[in-house]
Amino acid sequence: MKKLLYFSAVVTLAALPFASMAAQELMSGQTGQLREAGTVSANNARNLDDLEDKLAAKAKEQGATGYVINSAGGDNHMYGTATIYK
Numbered sequence: 001m002k003k004l005l006y007f008s009a010v011v012t013l014a015a016l017p018f019a020s021m022a023a024q025e026l027m028s029g030q031t032g033q034l035r036e037a038g039t040v041s042a043n044n045a046r047n048l049d050d051l052e053d054k055l056a057a058k059a060k061e062q063g064a065t066g067y068v069i070n071s072a073g074g075d076n077h078m079y080g081t082a083t084i085y086k
Helices: 003-020 048-061
Strands: 036-045 066-073 080-086
Touching: 036 048, 048 066, 048 080
Parallel strands: none
Antiparallel strands: 036 080, 066 080
């Protein structure tokens, strides 16, 4: 049991630096002084969480600080767009 607890703690702590480098999802009113830098789109997501992860990854690739999801839809294959901010 202790080994599992230590393993969980190590995995959690190891993931912290990566989480801080990712672009953050923002709400429409949270853009503040950030400037709009374009849009990204994603498709073939299995569910909304997968779609959000794909949009966040594309925003990070573009060097965005944050993003706002504009649209999402689909049944078996989700698709969506997001505005990125720097």
